[in-house]
Amino acid sequence: MYFLQLTLSGLAQGAIYALVALSMCVVYRATTVVNFGHGDLVMAGAFVVYLLVVLAGMPFLVSAILAVALLFVLGLLIEVGLIERIKSGPHIGFALMCIAFGYVLRGIARAVWGREVLPMPRVFDLSPVMFGDLVVTADALVIFFAVGVLLMLFFGLFYRTSAGRIMQAVCQSERGAALVGINVPTFHGVMWGVGAALGAVGGVLVAPLTLLHPALGASFLIKGFAAMTLGGFGSLAGAVVGGLLLGVAEQWVGFYVSTKLIDITAYVVIILVLALRPNGLFGRAVAERV
């Protein structure tokens, strides 16, 4: 009985990890930049929702949509204003730039809220659903639903529409895409926007579960990495599966081994996967071609 319950909670957690991992993966696939500031975009999404709900008094759903839209714009601006500008430099520059803008975002949250730990009012005031002994909270249902819809929408767009095929084409070969008349810089900007927006959804979903503080994003970054690594770096579906697996693994490890290990499950996953099976579960070769 506990096993099912753990698995279910793990999947709910994992769904958020999956979303974060997918959003990082989108950026990586489209622009080959790994966004080390992504956790702070998740945090920003949560804070914007808080702002709109608590300070502006807007309904949650409207706030959530606005927050996601705003983060899309922010992602786009970051790409166009910061990442694109250092394109000619070494890849170390990208990593540092991502860390830097993440730090700025955190700094802004700190300057405004500093000492406060902000409680988000309860959003989904529904009582838990019972399946026999199994408890499913409204929060979990909302997460499953939101993540499920988003994933269907995303993969539908990516694999079934012509716009999606263009995206895939650019991911395959930038030069080729440019030759057939696709505006690659615009594409990169849009994909950063999409990544930031997806990450913001993660923040929006997490906000009601926890309290908000400026350092919120750090753990999501690591979980996202672990999920991405597990699923195979750069594999979109892999990131989703990796996220779900990580969420479930944390709960199992916590219950059956030791709760002390929950916190490092992600790190151990990263190290084990890269040591034993660098391609992850679904990925292509990791090693740079020599």
Next chain:
Amino acid sequence: MKQSVHLLRVGIAILACALTTIASAAESTGVTDTTIKIGIMGPFSGNAASYSKAEIGLDAYYKWVNDQGGVNGRKIETVLEDYACDSAKGIAAVKKLIYQDKVFMLHGNSCSAVAMAIKPVVLEAGIPWVIAHAANGAISAPATKNIFHGVPVGKTMGMAMGRFIVTKPGAAKIAVIQHTDDWAKSYCGPAMEFLASKNIRPVVEVSFERGETDATAQTLKIKQANPDFVIACLYESETAIFLKDAKKFGLNAPVMGTAGTDLENTLKRVGDLDTVSNYYVPHMYADNLDGPRLKRFVEILKKYYPNESVTAFSLISMGSAAAVVEALKRSGRDLSREKFIAELDKIKDFDTGVLAGRITWTPADRDGVKEVAVAGFVNGKPAVLKAWGQPL
């Protein structure tokens, strides 16, 4: 070559000079005809910034004292230093206060690990330091010449937590859930020690890290052990998550939290009374945070920091500030560090108005506040409790 040798000689001469320069701090450093400089170090930035509400409350209190006319014709000049709960920054902050800003005394610190790191620096300088917030008893014990504890130490709180737990009839099995950090340990450690002295040992101990958003594994593990009482040394957000999960999975045992949380805010965060009705916290204050006896102190805070929200940390350092002001008054116009330390040691049974316990310092015992109550919900309202089921 010749030049290098010459430079070397100069260098050695300089070195010798520097080594013989011995800094000696004057006894009345930081005191002018009109001011007394007090250094306040707090984690105003970084991941533990929510602690620094204590130092903000402290600063507000001193500002208020000034507006009441100050102390013996002098105004208190506070110097706030941020150390972001980081040892290196903490040492730099304290050294800056002592040697650059030349403050008269130190009043501050929230993070225990940093307090331990700066302790040798403060001892060496011999400057009076009243610990405003950090709970580790080892900072002030064994007693030294110049360090005073202005809040109940972890041991006092842990004992209050433990004492309360054993008043629950039939409480034999306890479970512990805590963060793995020095803050959680300063509560859970002494509480478990006290219970161990009553032959009660935890049936299950689980950890729940800061920043995690789900406590299913922890809650189920605790539920499996079927405890009579749960001790939860968790931060605000994690407390809320744990309480919600406990409700969700039908873990009905009462939960003893820490002074890092309070009943009013926890209720606000969790959202429904049912979930928190079985939550208890050690209570350092003389009243509920929104009670009439604390109203005066909340107003002081709001006067100087109008946008500051009030949490369990906000008023905690005001008690020792009241004691400091009293000792400064008693030291008279002719203020020196030695005199001030002597007066601090004469503070006996001092009612601060804000803390539940009275402050007593002696040269042999600097652990000033030895009483902590426990609070819980009675009929849906926060209330201070004598024992299980007995409101004060």
Next chain:
Amino acid sequence: MAALLELAGVSVRFAGLQALTDVNLAARGGEIKAVIGPNGAGKTTLFNAISGYVPIAAGAIALNGSAIHGLTPHEIAARGVRRTFQNGGLFAELTALENVLAGLHARIDASFAGILFGTRAARAAEREAVIRARGLLEVLGVSHLADRQVRAMSGGQQRTIEIVRAVAAEPPLLLLDEPAVGLAPPVCAQVIELIRRLAGEMGIAVLLIEHTIDLVMAAADVIAVFNGGTKIAEGPPAAIRTDPAVLEAYLGHG
């Protein structure tokens, strides 16, 4: 004269794709042998196989009679095979002098501890190498570039420095992958002149990949023609010009 380098029945496969099939080729000291062929003929793969960057699936590669296939690139280089790269193999952040010094790496006899503590011996070894590198740049007519960063140089200057770096350690065999690509004709002629001097004055065996037929005809002593991963012809320029298989390969590709 015995061949310096000898390839016998060499095949290379990439993921099931046959990149080179049963190639036999030799290189001799003082001789410039051009390797030509249409795109995808396997020329660069041939160089990569010789210098150890890709493993061979069958056959043998011997230098001075001893097998070198299966060795790592730096081991093969240590035995005297140096190469340049089609899209430039210079260290862009370093100066020309530092690039050439890197080419002399193995010749500088200084221990790790000696370098760390800056011993007299280590400093002397370095100094000697610097003198040698400057001398080489001087001899090959580019001493004015010595202290300039490579990334600030023109394409022709970069090609030249890369060749100087490759020959710094006096290798018996030099593989040049399109040294004249993208260069203006006068610069191109200078590079060809440089290559001829290397073969003529230093007695180096040169294997040269080139696209510009005129240039190849002018520079090479022998030409080997590749198509689809196999060698289809080899001989002096005059003979190649009229070889029917060569004509067909080139005409076939437009």
Next chain:
Amino acid sequence: MNGQAAQGAWARWVGGTHVFYAVPLLALAIPLFANQYTQFVVNLMLVYVLVAVGFNLVLGNLGQLAFANTALFGIGAYTASMLMVHAGWPFWAVILPAGIVGAVAGFLASVTALRGIRNYYLAIVTLAFGELLRWIYIHGEAATGGTDGLAVPRADFFGIALDSETARFYVFLLIVTVIVKAVSNLLQSKIGRAIVAIRDNELATASLAIPTGRYIVLAFTLSGSIVGVAGSLFAVLIGHVAPESFGLIELILHFAMVLVGGLGSLFGSVLGAVALTALPEYFRRFPGLYEMFFGGLLIVFLLIQPRGLAALCAKWWPALRDRYFRDR
């Protein structure tokens, strides 16, 4: 003509050893002007000079995106304090072990890099390694003191009690000068060239008979040992090591030092360490704004001056340009 020759001689003198030693010699006078606070900050700068110099070897010179630097720093600090606390070793005896343990950790990272885990993968796996170590510090209570950390006993350097900032300063200055000089020697030799060559073009480096794998291992190991030694100095300076000191925020500080100073520049490492140890002290008066300014500073440098302060200085004073050879 004559003027030019004189200028050349001047440049040679300036770029030479004389100037290298002039800086620490001048620094000897600092305690005359410093109070205990400023002296502490200067000592911290010295520790961070080693941190930045070590980190830059891998990040700037070798061009590998390794995030293990705080881990190495922490390993050094913990090794030193554990030996001092549990085994009662004197300070001078723990510097070398701290360096060796740091070197071993650096070596492990290099093995990962050699296995083809490069670029972002290396970044992530080293990041995980660092956090894993922090977990071990927290849970290895018997040895590490857990979350409370370890109080370092009073240090002693060959009979000199390091109980004042001034005494620590002279000992640190000596150690830092020796190590920075050794790294400078190394960079201006065939080893330094090989390391930078690998960054610029690894394939071409191998084609020059340079065993690239060996130099990758060397750079990582050396970097680990230098940062490990820095950790031991840090432990003595702070007198207390705790897991919180070696987290992600510290890592960002290390990054910033290398970047602001100048990727791949030894002189830049020193500049960056000094500048970014001083900066947070300045920002004390604006609590809460530090992160924003710090991140902003990084962005400005990446956009406008990606080669850091060192390149800026070299523009005004060409003798300061990093050279990877020496002819004296």
